Amino acid sequence: MRSFIIPLFLTLANFDSYASVSALTFPFQVRTDFPSHSLSRRDSSNGSITLTNTGNAQYIANVTLGGQEVRLIIDTGSSDLWVNFPSTVPTTTDTGKSLSLSYAIGSAGGDIHTVTAQFGSYTVNNQAFLLVTDASSFGSDIHDQGYDGLIGLGPNEGSQIYDKLSGDAGDTLLNNIFSQSSNSSNNFISLLLNRHGDPGQNYTGQMTIAEYVPGFENVTSMPKNDVESVLKLLGSDQHWQALTDKDNGIIGPDGQVIQYDSIVPKAPDGQLVVVFDSGFTFNQVPRDISDAIYGRVQGAIYDSTNEWWTVPCGQMLNVSLNFGGVNYPVHPLDTVDDNFGITSANGTHMCIGSFQPITTAFSLLGNYDMIMGMSFLRNVYAVLNYGDWADDDSADPFLQLLSTTNVESAHNDFVQVRMGGVDTSSASQWALLPSNEEVHSPVSEEEKKKQYQEMILSRWPYIFVGCLVFVLLVTGFIIWRCCCRKGQGLGLREKVGFVSTSSRRNAEGECILSVLQSFNSVPTSKFGLFGLWGWAGKRLWIWRVYLS
Numbered sequence: 001m002r003s004f005i006i007p008l009f010l011t012l013a014n015f016d017s018y019a020s021v022s023a024l025t026f027p028f029q030v031r032t033d034f035p036s037h038s039l040s041r042r043d044s045s046n047g048s049i050t051l052t053n054t055g056n057a058q059y060i061a062n063v064t065l066g067g068q069e070v071r072l073i074i075d076t077g078s079s080d081l082w083v084n085f086p087s088t089v090p091t092t093t094d095t096g097k098s099l100s101l102s103y104a105i106g107s108a109g110g111d112i113h114t115v116t117a118q119f120g121s122y123t124v125n126n127q128a129f130l131l132v133t134d135a136s137s138f139g140s141d142i143h144d145q146g147y148d149g150l151i152g153l154g155p156n157e158g159s160q161i162y163d164k165l166s167g168d169a170g171d172t173l174l175n176n177i178f179s180q181s182s183n184s185s186n187n188f189i190s191l192l193l194n195r196h197g198d199p200g201q202n203y204t205g206q207m208t209i210a211e212y213v214p215g216f217e218n219v220t221s222m223p224k225n226d227v228e229s230v231l232k233l234l235g236s237d238q239h240w241q242a243l244t245d246k247d248n249g250i251i252g253p254d255g256q257v258i259q260y261d262s263i264v265p266k267a268p269d270g271q272l273v274v275v276f277d278s279g280f281t282f283n284q285v286p287r288d289i290s291d292a293i294y295g296r297v298q299g300a301i302y303d304s305t306n307e308w309w310t311v312p313c314g315q316m317l318n319v320s321l322n323f324g325g326v327n328y329p330v331h332p333l334d335t336v337d338d339n340f341g342i343t344s345a346n347g348t349h350m351c352i353g354s355f356q357p358i359t360t361a362f363s364l365l366g367n368y369d370m371i372m373g374m375s376f377l378r379n380v381y382a383v384l385n386y387g388d389w390a391d392d393d394s395a396d397p398f399l400q401l402l403s404t405t406n407v408e409s410a411h412n413d414f415v416q417v418r419m420g421g422v423d424t425s426s427a428s429q430w431a432l433l434p435s436n437e438e439v440h441s442p443v444s445e446e447e448k449k450k451q452y453q454e455m456i457l458s459r460w461p462y463i464f465v466g467c468l469v470f471v472l473l474v475t476g477f478i479i480w481r482c483c484c485r486k487g488q489g490l491g492l493r494e495k496v497g498f499v500s501t502s503s504r505r506n507a508e509g510e511c512i513l514s515v516l517q518s519f520n521s522v523p524t525s526k527f528g529l530f531g532l533w534g535w536a537g538k539r540l541w542i543w544r545v546y547l548s
Ligand SMILES: *[C@@H]1O[C@H](CO)[C@@H](O)[C@H](O)[C@H]1NC(C)=O
Pocket: 042, 043, 044, 045, 046, 047, 048, 211, 212, 214
């Protein structure tokens, strides 16, 4: 079977309240081969659910709603379930509440309905979901792309359906499944994403609920990454995330740590905040990190239209990340991605650098530094324990990652797939350029603006305090000039101050920070007005100080 698929970029609007949600349009759709035989179906009489891998770009789970089986993209970066039925719509109950969910690639709107849902071996009555009648903004035809909707695997509190329906009626499907169990330590799922085109891999992609994939039980002995340790600026932005190891976050192809300072104001020194999001085909990383990985590759060319590096497919690059003191290597077949059949200007077959500069999903509030998508998740067996994200549990949620990539056998796989079986990885053609010859990809004006906004928005409490101090100083100065030094001749005696510092958003949603200062003649007894405006989330605070 041949299919048209595109890389997925799913970012929910509330993923980061200020993130741009304008639709990303791709200049092309690529043809990708993927095996025509369907993967052997596991018996889903227990908690294991087969994931269909579409060209290493989408992982899809089947859910049965009202007796009809639908194919849903699994998305750990969001929490809502929506479906656009391909043909007949089963019998559902309309709650009368409507909702529109915005993702980076499109929006899904409709009414919230309830239905009986079956997922793996679990059945949930009255499961709320968004019945989408028009999904065209997601692409010409999502059904042709291999899916009918999306299932968010994030926490309840990130769900907009949950927000809309009061009480438990809007609980996510997973939450409803977890609440059937009497043992809350079983509130976990696990994800094993398989890799097409890797001769060294022999497992089926799957998701399990409340159990481990046989042979991967060792994940329980891996460090528990605390997903809540990064203090939140907003309540709605909790995600599956972890901190990299101190001063040892991400190791580049030259074996050296890639230096990068976190944009998250509260991140511990030397650590980066990483979100794990199966809704992204490629990893979204700071531009400097992307350049450090691909900017020293001979023949690599930056594609400013798609905002990714194109790299000769034979380039073997070793990249790894460290979490909880454990090293997680990324398979070279994932680092230099050959799933989209792209070519350079002269027609040469090229691959895509899967550590892509973060643009659309850039966190304007400085909540995270990077997002690890499917290209990374294929290298781990991940256990997502919901803890108290699920009802009736008091334990903390956590994330455990077991590496599934062995560097030596990955090397052999790469030689087989990309080098025709002959190891030429040490040829001079594949040597990295010296670090002082690293090529830097161009930063767009839009991106500079976003970085500037992030700097202000993520630090507004500090800016706010700074402004307050400034105003107090100016106030003090004016009082001193006008009252204490009355008559001493600098001409300021009859002038009073109007000083205001404001930080607000204009019609385009941009943050404007301005300091206004003007002096007007008014009676010295009525001494003026000092105003301070500050944005705090969605609230406008105004302080006024009158002196007389
Ligand atoms: C679930 O079913 C599959 C297929 O029958 C089996 O291989 C696996 O061991 C089962 N898992 C558990 C935990 O029983």
